Amino acid sequence: MEKLSIVCLLFISFSMLGSADVGKWIVSNQEKNITCLVVQMDIKVNFTYTISDNSTKNVLYTIPVNETAVDMTGSKCGEKDTLKVSWKEGNDFEMTFSSNGSLYDLSLFVVNLNTSSLFNDSLANQTVSVNYENESFGIPTNHSYHCNREQMFNATNGYLIVAKVQFEAFKMDNTQLFSRAKDCDSNITPDIVPIAVGLSLVALIVIVLIAYIVGRRRQQARGYLNIM
Template structure:
């Protein structure tokens, strides 16, 4: 039975290595790249996880042409009146205080979100009619909060994020960061968006982001490794038992 015990120890070691490799893979996949933004003050208090809002854009005839469901968090550096220096602030977009509008064309759709505090955020999506693929192509932001010395107006017209297929929605449950400029970025949570090919007022089938796929990979690897361990241990047990019974046979 010493042989069986050795096999079991070897199987356990291999399984632990597989599980550790899967965990390390997940950790490396979700580490965000370092930011290059420079500020002279630490961020304000963490506002916590933002609340998810549901938004839609309709055509002039009332037909829904864009759907979005997401929680948004703004990371902004600005010149503070109260502190008299550049500070970095993290602010959650509150759905109950946010209004939505926008427009839709054959190959271009926009979602505009704005609040009473003069926070105006605009997402523009572009559709490639040849490949039937769409992506987030432009993001603009205008904010003028009470503590700002001057309004912040920013625009990025070369975005290539949230890629999906016509008739399908793009989904990313995990937190992801849209790095748009040195002084501002957007964190998204539980995001699902469909800017083209909307039928009725429901999302089409979802195409999930890589972060979600990596997150689902861990339990699959662990489950497969454990199942393999159980199978090998059982096999080693029966082989050892058969050899033990053969050793006691009379000649």
């Protein structure tokens, strides 16, 4: 049976806007001596849970990256690369990646939270599952996906909010380094480009119009002189 080696690396990333917890998780196949999956990101979950008086409460919860007791037993390399991280009395998140050979994608991103272990005002034995299933990345094989800005995914029972993201699945080497990245903004045309093009067209129209008016006036002036 193949042996699976799983490593969880944690670090704190700082930006000009403040500090953000960024986790880095590595899934490896020890027998084949390869690292198949590397995920790095800051994860927040926006969801609603029921409190003790039976009313509801909306919260923004940050997935902790500094938990001392983290279990990654459910992570695996295979036809589908999977990262599963569990912590503190029944809380976990799972990311599953699928591939068609030339492209791979995030096919499942689910966060399960035992609210009674996280919030003192929660009803007992309450679990909230925030589930996102929408293959929308389309990352070429042997490439990573990168996005520094915040992204919000509309999920079942809430929203998943990620930032400072970089991940690569179906790796076939023994390093924890990312391959060449497909950036989330690489196909987005900056707003300044269409604005500049529009202004250039307006300027061209104005120049043509002025040239036309000047030309007409010169023709009229020549006609007047000929009559005289």
